Amino acid sequence: MYASSKLPRTSGLFISALLGGVIFTSCASSHQSANKALPPMAADSAGNPASAPTRENSISQKAQASPIARSRPQLIKKAAMSLTVNSVDQTVDAVSQIINQQQGDLIGLKQQQPNNDNPRYTATIQLRIPENLLESTLEQLAKLGTVESRNITAEDVGDRLVDFQARLTNLQKTEANLQKIMARAGSVRDVLSVAQELSNVRETIEQINAQLKSLQNQVVYSTITLNLEAAVSSTSSQPAFGLQVQETWNNSTHSLRAFSVGLLKLGIWLIVYSPYLLIFAALVYGFRRWRRTHSPRLTQAPESTSSE
Incomplete structure (x- = not known):
């Protein structure tokens, strides 16, 4: 019985020792990497370590001799452009051809027909283009109409990528x-x-690998949001006669159908509450x-006739 009770304690101590070794190894590796990042201190002729100013001077001389390669x-680049075009449909087809030429992808397309609130025909296109072809793509898109607005934003995610890669390596x-x-x-x-x-x-x-791939994909491909708006002439404020009819x-048919349904509902309510x-x-x-039988006027009428 003594041997059987001692075995789990020994295995637990063994697991604790191994986990401690893993932690100690990771700490030692990080300490060694930190020490490797610092250059060794120079020594004088007597073998003593050099003073701090001498070491700083040597570091500055090395920095001047060999510039640091950055x-x-x-960068995650996003661009937005607004165009006024003659025909929205033709421009959408032209944008599709540009996407194919630039080896990009169409992310989204939203078209809105003219209405009372907005009499213009508009469309919004979202496309994804390789980052090295962003400028050339914007130049081609600008030729499709009159540029109303254009902006480009960039976000540096280099630190996040390095952090994700370091965490992934340690894990x-x-x-x-x-x-x-x-x-x-x-033991079990x-x-x-x-x-x-x-x-x-x-x-x-x-999870970290998925986030890392997502960031890398956003760096490689840039996103463009293109807003198209049709030019409105002076005679295009009113819709065509056929459209009005x-x-x-x-x-009118919608109103008649709604009125008929309303009457039918009213009849159903009357039938239900008829009792x-x-x-x-x-x-x-x-x-x-x-009230008619007990009215004072009717009761007083015979009395007046008898008195006469």
Whole structure:
């Protein structure tokens, strides 16, 4: 019995030691990477470390000798443009051809016919273009009509990408260490505990990986929102005669249908409440007859005739 009670305690100590080793290893690796980032201190002829000013001077001399290579900024670019065109339908077809030429994608298309609030024919197109073709695409789109407004916004996500990549690397190392621990675990309880932790780590890896791919995709492809508006002439304020007749016919038929439905509903209500209406009519009729028979004028009429 002593051996059986000692085995779980030993396996628990073994798992704790392995987890501590994983944490110590990750801390040591981060400390070594931090030390590698700093240049070593120079020593004088006697073997003593150099003073701080000498070290700073050496660093500044190295910086002047070899300039630091800056990495390319990771920008998410979004552009918006408003055009006034002669024909919205023809412009939409031309935009589709430009998208195919620039190897882009059509994200959304919304067209709005003229109405009382807005007599102009408008359309909104959202497209996605490779980032290196953004300027050329905007130039081609500007040729389709008169440019009313144009703006480009950029967001630098380089720090977020580096952070996601660092977190992903650390989590992958943790996943590998947990797999080693699970292979060495003895009891079922320890295996289940490590498996649960491994599942959480893998879920976090998938989430960070999805966010990283989404950011990278937004950096590679830029988004353009194109607003199209048809030019309105002086005679186009009123709709055509055929459209007016059709609109009047539609409104009249709709009104007739609504009136017929209303009458039908009223008849149904009257049928349902007809017993109560009959009772109310009988009460009114009885009250009027009672009032006629007991009216003071009728009772006083015979008395006046007898006295004469």
